[in-house]
Amino acid sequence: MLGAMAVAFLVLNKLGFLVTMTLFIAIVIYGLGVRSWVTLATVPLGTGIALYMVFAVWLRVPLPKGILEFLG
Helix, strand or coil: CHHHHHHHHHHHHHHCHHHHHHHHHHHHHHHCCCCCHHHHHHHHHHHHHHHHHHHHHHCCCCCCCHHHHHHC
8 A cells, every 4th residue: 555655756747636646545445355346446436536526616715636637
């Protein structure tokens, strides 16, 4: 998990918050033993979107957009 966090920190500006957090959460729950592809696809995406909504929309924290910069 610490290695995944270090990599996430390094690629945060390039990939953006939403993509980085989604991949980070997927890697962490896979490392914790979850092997269901449905869970590995839905939980990280939902959590990443929820985190983005809380920080970027509700709290108005400027987060790196990275490769999704074209979305606004």
